Amino acid sequence: MKIVRIVALALTAALFSAPLTASPAAASAGANYQLTLVRNGIPKTATLTCAPDGGTHPNPAAACARLAPALGNPASIQPKQGVMCIALYDPVTATATGVWFGRPISYTRTFTNTCWLSVATWEVFAF
Numbered sequence: 001m002k003i004v005r006i007v008a009l010a011l012t013a014a015l016f017s018a019p020l021t022a023s024p025a026a027a028s029a030g031a032n033y034q035l036t037l038v039r040n041g042i043p044k045t046a047t048l049t050c051a052p053d054g055g056t057h058p059n060p061a062a063a064c065a066r067l068a069p070a071l072g073n074p075a076s077i078q079p080k081q082g083v084m085c086i087a088l089y090d091p092v093t094a095t096a097t098g099v100w101f102g103r104p105i106s107y108t109r110t111f112t113n114t115c116w117l118s119v120a121t122w123e124v125f126a127f
Helices: 002-021 024-028 060-070 114-121
Strands: 031-039 042-050 092-100 103-111
Touching: 042 060, 092 114, 103 114
Parallel strands: none
Antiparallel strands: 031 042, 031 092, 092 103
16 A cells, blocks of 8 residues: 555656657747858858857857847848948858747858848858
């Protein structure tokens, strides 16, 4: 009889503690990205987290603020207006993979040069 009570107490404790360790809100909190730039075949990477802002990105607060109205998708960022870029072909490929508040994000785009990258993504790939 004593063993049955111990097992019942252990199962009850496990059931009540499970939601504390695996809540859906915890899984969707914040954002986490792996950012990569490839220029002349040489990759450069940075990490970016939002809410709280951080990672190896040199300006995570600005990058997260830019991603917020785009719901975390770099393709939805409103480009800079009135910027003139020279017609130099020096391609750069930008890739962002990660999660924005529970939503998976996968972005890859090749730009003619770093000026056009900056016009389209502002601070997000400025590393």
